[in-house]
Amino acid sequence: MLIDLLHQYNLSADGTDVIFVCKDGYAPVRHASEMTKLSGGYIVYKDMEAKDGRNWPDSLYNSYSPFYLVWNVDLSKTKELPWPYGLVQIRLVERDSSLLNALSGKSTILKGYHLFRRHCLSCHSMNKIGGKVGPEMNVPKNITEYWTDDHIAHYIKAPKSFRYNAHMPAMKDISDEEIDQIVKYLHFMKKYKIP
16 A cells, blocks of 8 residues: 555655554654555454454553554564554655755764664654654754764763653663764754744
């Protein structure tokens, strides 16, 4: 079905992102080229075993409705797959080719771009693309314009040491080098703000 939509709107899989928008602001983003290679994804809207014709049991209804993306695949291979619940929209967005061209030849910044996409974009947006659980990172001000690099790095590792009620989990699986690459990417993006 995704391949049909890409053809219908004359989009290339290599230049398009698929954004799964959830009602709580979570919005995992994946390259369309990755998603076209997958099979076994289902958009679920009802628990078939629920009684009384309810879509979901009461304990799950508020979180899972209206839709939930699930995968019928080997669970050991699902770490990188999105499993968004409370799914309200699936968006196809063309990636900015001028930005990707600017990133080519800058290996550290390109690594930071990929790390940001993998670890941050589901909750944070960059130029209004991505999640809304955490703050936008580039507009109207880039985070590096009001936070120091050290503060950003420490916040990524221990958000609750900065804010009592921080919703962001401590990112323990990211190395100091990877955090540095993400911060360099954030600095780079100051030149690529959208209006």
